[in-house]
Amino acid sequence: MAETTRRPAHRYGNRPTMKDVAARAGVGLKTVSRVVNGEAGVTPDTERRVQEAIEALGFRRNDSARVLRKGRTASVGLVLEDLADPFYGPLSRAVEEVARAHGALLINGSSAEDPDREQELALALCARRVDGLIVIPAGTDHRYLEPEMRAGIATVFVDRPAGRIDADVVLSDSFGGARAGVAHLIAHGHRRIGFIGDQPRIHTAVERLRGYRAAMEDAELAVDDAWVSLGSTEPQRVREAMAAMLSGPDPVTAVFAGNNRVTVTAVRELAGRERPVAFVGFDDIELADLLGITVIAQDAAALGRTAAERLFRRLDGLDDAPARTVLGTALIPRGSGEIPPA
Amino acid sequence: MAETTRRPAHRYGNRPTMKDVAARAGVGLKTVSRVVNGEAGVTPDTERRVQEAIEALGFRRNDSARVLRKGRTASVGLVLEDLADPFYGPLSRAVEEVARAHGALLINGSSAEDPDREQELALALCARRVDGLIVIPAGTDHRYLEPEMRAGIATVFVDRPAGRIDADVVLSDSFGGARAGVAHLIAHGHRRIGFIGDQPRIHTAVERLRGYRAAMEDAELAVDDAWVSLGSTEPQRVREAMAAMLSGPDPVTAVFAGNNRVTVTAVRELAGRERPVAFVGFDDIELADLLGITVIAQDAAALGRTAAERLFRRLDGLDDAPARTVLGTALIPRGSGEIPPA
DNA sequence: TAGGGCCTGGACAACGTTGTCAACGCAGGG
DNA sequence: CCCTGCGTTGACAACGTTGTCCAGGCCCTA
Numbered sequence: 001m002a003e004t005t006r007r008p009a010h011r012y013g014n015r016p017t018m019k020d021v022a023a024r025a026g027v028g029l030k031t032v033s034r035v036v037n038g039e040a041g042v043t044p045d046t047e048r049r050v051q052e053a054i055e056a057l058g059f060r061r062n063d064s065a066r067v068l069r070k071g072r073t074a075s076v077g078l079v080l081e082d083l084a085d086p087f088y089g090p091l092s093r094a095v096e097e098v099a100r101a102h103g104a105l106l107i108n109g110s111s112a113e114d115p116d117r118e119q120e121l122a123l124a125l126c127a128r129r130v131d132g133l134i135v136i137p138a139g140t141d142h143r144y145l146e147p148e149m150r151a152g153i154a155t156v157f158v159d160r161p162a163g164r165i166d167a168d169v170v171l172s173d174s175f176g177g178a179r180a181g182v183a184h185l186i187a188h189g190h191r192r193i194g195f196i197g198d199q200p201r202i203h204t205a206v207e208r209l210r211g212y213r214a215a216m217e218d219a220e221l222a223v224d225d226a227w228v229s230l231g232s233t234e235p236q237r238v239r240e241a242m243a244a245m246l247s248g249p250d251p252v253t254a255v256f257a258g259n260n261r262v263t264v265t266a267v268r269e270l271a272g273r274e275r276p277v278a279f280v281g282f283d284d285i286e287l288a289d290l291l292g293i294t295v296i297a298q299d300a301a302a303l304g305r306t307a308a309e310r311l312f313r314r315l316d317g318l319d320d321a322p323a324r325t326v327l328g329t330a331l332i333p334r335g336s337g338e339i340p341p342a
Numbered sequence: 343m344a345e346t347t348r349r350p351a352h353r354y355g356n357r358p359t360m361k362d363v364a365a366r367a368g369v370g371l372k373t374v375s376r377v378v379n380g381e382a383g384v385t386p387d388t389e390r391r392v393q394e395a396i397e398a399l400g401f402r403r404n405d406s407a408r409v410l411r412k413g414r415t416a417s418v419g420l421v422l423e424d425l426a427d428p429f430y431g432p433l434s435r436a437v438e439e440v441a442r443a444h445g446a447l448l449i450n451g452s453s454a455e456d457p458d459r460e461q462e463l464a465l466a467l468c469a470r471r472v473d474g475l476i477v478i479p480a481g482t483d484h485r486y487l488e489p490e491m492r493a494g495i496a497t498v499f500v501d502r503p504a505g506r507i508d509a510d511v512v513l514s515d516s517f518g519g520a521r522a523g524v525a526h527l528i529a530h531g532h533r534r535i536g537f538i539g540d541q542p543r544i545h546t547a548v549e550r551l552r553g554y555r556a557a558m559e560d561a562e563l564a565v566d567d568a569w570v571s572l573g574s575t576e577p578q579r580v581r582e583a584m585a586a587m588l589s590g591p592d593p594v595t596a597v598f599a600g601n602n603r604v605t606v607t608a609v610r611e612l613a614g615r616e617r618p619v620a621f622v623g624f625d626d627i628e629l630a631d632l633l634g635i636t637v638i639a640q641d642a643a644a645l646g647r648t649a650a651e652r653l654f655r656r657l658d659g660l661d662d663a664p665a666r667t668v669l670g671t672a673l674i675p676r677g678s679g680e681i682p683p684a
Numbered sequence: 685t686a687g688g689g690c691c692t693g694g695a696c697a698a699c700g701t702t703g704t705c706a707a708c709g710c711a712g713g714g
Numbered sequence: 715c716c717c718t719g720c721g722t723t724g725a726c727a728a729c730g731t732t733g734t735c736c737a738g739g740c741c742c743t744a
Contacts, residue, residue, distance in 0.1 A: 015493045017700055028724035033702060041722060058489030063469045064415065065700035067406045068729050075449070084435035084643070086428050086628065093426035096452055105466060107417070107449045110438055124447060127405045147400035151357045264628065271632050286428065286606065287629050290613055301426070359730055370694035375732060383692060407730035410699050 016057040025053035036061050067129070075099075076132045076311065077125030078108040079118055087260050087283060087300050088136070091158070094304030095134060102312050104131065113202075115139025126153055132311045134158055134304075140201065142167070154314035158307040160203040161324070168314070170307040170325045172298040174204045174282075177329035178211025179218075181280040181296045182256050184331055186219045189340050190254040190278060194227045194245040196238055196266065197258030205230055208258045208282055227252050233261040235268075242269050246277065253341035254278035260285050267293060267336075278339040284332065294337025297330045358399040367395035378403050409471070417441075418474045418653065419467030420450040421460055429602050429625060429642050430478070433500070436646030437476060444654050446473065455544075457481025468495055474653045476500055476646075482543065484509070496656035500649040502545040503666070510656070512649040512667045514640040516546045516624070519671035520553025521560075523622040523638045524598050526673055528561045531682050532596040532620060536569045536587040538580055538608065539600030547572055550600045550624055569594050575603040577610075584611050588619065595683035596620035602627050609635060612678075620681040626674065636679025639672045 018032040025032065027046060034042050035050040042050075053059070067073045076099050080088045096106045107125060111118035118138040122145060125133055132154040135142070140163035149155050149167070156168040185193050195212045198205035209230065216223050226248070229241035245252045255270070255277060257263040263281030270277050281288075284297035306325055360374040367374065369388060376384050377392040384392075395401070409415045418441050422430045438448045449467060453460035460480040464487060467475060474496040477484070482505035491497050491509070498510040527535050537554045540547035551572065558565050568590070571583035587594045597612070597619060599605040605623030612619050623630075626639035648667055 019700080022724095029700095030702080030724055030726095031722090034723090037702085043722070046722085058493065060465070060469050060490070060493075062410075062471060062700055064406055064409045064471055065729090066702075068404075068410050068700080068731085069702045071729080073406065082435065083425075083438065084432040086431060089428060089431040090426040093424065093452060096425065096450075100451075105449055105451065105470070107447055108438075109442075109447065110435060123402070127402050128447070129404060129406055148402070151400065151402075267629065268632060285628065287609070287627065287633060290610060291629060291632060361730080364694095371730095372695080372732080373693060376693090379732085385692070388692080404730055407699090408732075410701085410730080411732045413699075 015062070016059045017062070018059070021050065021053045021057060021059050024057060025049045071129075073129050073131055074103055075105040075107055075128070075130050076134065076308075077122070077128070077130040078106055078134045079111055079121050079125070080108060080136045081113050081138060082110050083108065084110075085261070086286065089300075091136075091300040091304035094301040095308040098305055098308035098312065102315075111136075111138040113138050115141075119144055123148070129153075132156070132315055134307050134311060135162075136160060137162060137203070139163065140203075154311055156307045156311045156314070158303050166322050168307075168310050168322045168324075170303055170310065171327070172204075172303060173326050173329050174207035175211040175214070177282060177296040177298065177331075178208035178256065178258075179215045180211075180329070180331050181282065181294075181337070182212045182215035183218065184294070184333070184337055185254045185256065185278055185280055186215060186221070188254075188278065188338055191221055191341070192224070192227065192250060192252045192254075193221075194242070194252035194255040195229070195258065196241050196245075196255065196262050197230045198233055198262070200230045205258055212256060224250070230258075233259065233265075235265040238262055238265040239269055242266060246273075252277075254280075254337075254339075257281040259283055263288075263293070263295070267291065270336075275342050276339050278337060278341070280331075280337040289334060292335030294334045295332050297332050299327060302327055357404070358401045359404070360401070363392065363395045363399060363401050366399060367391045413471075415471050415473055416445055417447040417449055417470070417472050418476065418650075419464070419470070419472040420448055420476045421453055421463050421467070422450060422478045423455050423480060424452050425450065426452075427603070428628065431642075433478075433642040433646035436643040437650040440647055440650035440654065444657075453478075453480040455480050457483075461486055465490070471495075474498070474657055476649050476653060477504075478502060479504060479545070481505065482545075496653055498649045498653045498656070500645055508664050510649075510652050510664045510666075512645055512652065513669070514546075514645060515668050515671050516549035517553040517556070519624060519638040519640065519673075520550035520598065520600070521557045522553075522671070522673050523624065523636075523679070524554045524557035525560065526636070526675070526679055527596045527598065527620055527622055528557060528563070530596075530620065530680055533563055533683070534566070534569065534592060534594045534596070535563075536584070536594035536597040537571065537600065538583050538587075538597065538604050539572045540575055540604070542572045547600055554598060566592070572600075575601065575607075577607045580604050580607040581611055584608060588615075594619075596622075596681075599623040601625055605630075605635070605637070609633065609678075617684050618681050620679060620683070622673075622679040631676060634677030636676045637674050639674050641669060644669055 018029050021032045022029045032050055035047050078095055092108055099106045109121040115138050126148045134156050136158050137160045142162045142165045145155055146165055158170045161169045197209055200206055227245050231237050257266045260283035263285060270279055280294045282296045284295045288295055360371055364371045364374045374392055377389050420437055434450055441448045451463040457480050468490045476498050478500050479502045484504045484507045487497060488507055500512045503511045539551055542548060569587050573579050599608045602625035605627060612621055622636045624638045626637045630637055
C-alpha cells in the first residue's frame with residue numbers, strides 16, 4: 001500500500017509541484033524546471049515525458065516561489081485616484097499595454113483621493129515587491145517612498161507631481177491648457193469669466209487656476225474673487241458655486257471648468273438656463289461633440305503610456321536624473337466656448 | 343574590520359530582511375516576525391527594540407516569501423475586456439472595493455475581446471496563485487480553467503456566462519432589458535424597428551437580440567432580416583449598418599442599440615438626420631440625460647460588487663453549487679425613445 | 685523551598701522554485 | 715585502449731518568511 005504523505009494544510013489547494021511532476025516523469029526536479037522554462041539542454045524524449053506528466057497532473061508553475069527566488073516579480077503597481085473616473089480608465093489601460101509588452105502584470109488600486117489610502121496602497125505594493133510603481137498622487141508628501149525607491153523600486157508619478165521628493169513625473173500642461181481655454185473665451189468677447197476647479201490640495205487644480213489668472217492678466221482683466229471657486233467636485237458643491245457666480249448684479253458671462261467631473265455638472269446646470277452662458281471645460285468627455293461643448297483635451301492614454309515607458313526604461317537600467325515630461329493639450333472648439341457674452 | 347558578506351546579485355535591491363533586523367535588534371528571527379505581524383507574546387521592551395531596528399533599516403516585509411509560506415496571496419484577479427471602456431471602470435472599481443474590504447489587492451488585465459488573450463491572462467493570474475478570479479469572458483470555452491478551479495482558485499464569471507463549464511455567474515438581464523426597450527418603442531407606435539448589436543460570439547449580444555425578437559413577436563410584428571445587424575462595434579461598421587436599415591423603400595422608424603459603444607456611434611449618426619428616428623440604447627452613458635437618450639440602464643458597479651461578494655464568500659469556504667445571479671435593468675425614458683414614427 | 689504552569693524567545697524546517705556545480709555517459713581522437 | 719570533451723542530468727543550497735516546538739526564566743502556590 002502506498003504511503004500517503006501528509007501535506008501541510010496550507011498547501012495551495014492540492015497542486016502538484018515540480019517535484020511531483022519529476023516523480024511522475026521519472027526525472028530530476030531541475031529537469032522539470034528546465035522544461036517549464038524552455039531552457040536548452042533537454043533531450044526531446046525527456047522533454048516529452050515531462051510534458052506528459054505536466055499535462056496529466058495539471059501542473060502550473062508557482063510564480064510566488066519563482067519570484068522569491070528570482071527577485072523580480074514582473075509586475076508593476078498603479079495607484080490612481082478612481083478607476084471609475086472615465087479619465088483614468090484609458091490611462092490605466094495604456095499602462096497595462098506597455099506592461100504587457102514587457103511581460104509584466106498590472107496591479108492597481110484606487111486612493112479615492114485620500115493621501116493615507118494612497119500611502120497604504122503604495123506601500124502594500126512595495127511589500128509585494130512590484131518591480132515598479134506608477135503613482136497618481138493624492139497626497140502632497142511622498143517622502144514615505146524614499147526608502148522604497150532607494151531599495152530599487154522604480155517610481156514614476158503621473159498627472160500630478162510628487163511632493164517633497166525628486167522623481168520622474170509625467171504631466172499634462174494644465175497651466176497652458178487653462179490659459180489657452182480662458183484666452184479663447186476672452187477672444188470671444190468675455191470679460192467676466194468664472195473658474196470652478198478641484199480642491200486646492202490638488203496640483204492640477206492650482207495650475208489650472210494659475211492658467212486662468214494668467215490669461216485674465218494677459219488681457220488686463222481684473223478677477224473678482226466671487227468668480228473663482230475651488231473645492232470638491234461633488235455636484236452639489238459645483239451647482240452652488242455656479243449659482244453664486246451667475247447671480248448677483250455682475251454675473252459672469254462665461255465659465256471655465258477645471259476638470260471632467262466639474263464639466264459634467266456644469267454642463268447639466270447650464271443646460272437649464274435661459275440666458276446662454278459660454279463654457280469651456282478641461283478634459284474632453286464622451287459625447288461632448290454632440291453637445292457642442294468646447295474643451296481643452298488632454299490625452300489620458302498618452303500620459304499613461306509615457307509614464308509606463310519611462311518606468312520600464314528605468315527598470316532596464318536607465319539611471320538619469322529624474323525628469324519632468326509635460327504633454328501638450330488641445331483646444332477643441334465645438335460651440336459652447338464661442339458663444340458671445342449676453 | 344567587519345567581514346562584508348557577499349549578497350547574491352538578485353537580492354531585491356539591497357533590502358534588509360528579518361534576519362538583518364533581528365541581528366540589529368539583538369533578538370531572534372522569529373521575534374521580528376512576531377512584531378511585524380502584531381502577534382502576541384512579545385515584551386513591550388523587545389518590541390520597541392525591534393521597531394527601532396525596522397525603522398532604522400527601512401525594513402518592509404517581503405510578501406512574496408510570505409505568500410509562498412502561507413499559501414494565500416491576498417489578491418484576486420480580474421480579467422475584463424477593456425479597462426478603457428466606461429462600462430468596465432465602475433465594475434472594476436466595485437470589485438476593488440470589495441477586495442479591499444477583505445484585505446486583498448486587485449490585479450487586472452484586459453483581454454481586448456480576444457479569447458486567447460483572455461486565457462493567457464487568466465492562467466498567468468493562476469500562476470501567481472491569486473486566491474480568486476473574476477472573469478468577463480471573451481471566449482466561449484473555459485474548460486481550460488477546470489484544473490485551476492479544482493486546485494482551489496475560486497472563480498466567478500461576470501457580465502457573460504462561462505462556456506462549457508459549471509461556475510458562478512453574475513449577469514444583467516440582457517434578454518429582459520432588450521425586450522422591455524423594444525416593447526417601449528412598439529408602445530410608441532413603431533412597427534419597423536432596427537437592432538444593432540455586438541458580435542454573435544458574445545453572449546449578451548445574442549441575448550439582447552433574443553429580447554428584441556421576443557418583443558416583436560409579442561406584438562405580432564414580423565422582423566425583416568435587413569433590420570438586424572450583429573458585428574463589431576467599430577464606428578464604421580455601425581454607421582454602415584444604420585445606413586442600410588434607414589434607407590430603402592421600407593426603412594425602420596426606430597433603432598435599438600445593443601450596447602454602449604454602439605449607442606455612442608448611433609446617437610452621433612442619428613443627430614445628423616433630418617427625419618427623426620426613435621432610439622433606445624442598452625447601457626446608460628454619461629450625459630445621455632442631456633442628450634435626451636432613452637436607455638436600458640444596467641448597474642455595472644452592482645455587477646462587480648455582486649460578483650466580488652460571491653467570490654469572497656467562496657473564499658470563506660462557501661461550497662454551494664454554482665449559481666447564476668441575474669440583476670435587473672431599468673428603462674429610463676428621456677425622449678429619444680418616445681418619438682413617434684415619422 | 686520545591687514544583688508546576690505560564691510567558692517569552694529562538695532554533696529549525698518547510699513553502700516551491702532556480703542557480704551552481706559536479707557526475708555521468710558517450711563519441712571521437714591520439 | 716584510454717583520455718578528453720561535450721552534452722545531458724540531478725543533488726543541493728538558497729531566496730525570506732512563518733509554523734512548530736522546545737528551552738529557559740519567572741511567578742505563584744502548596
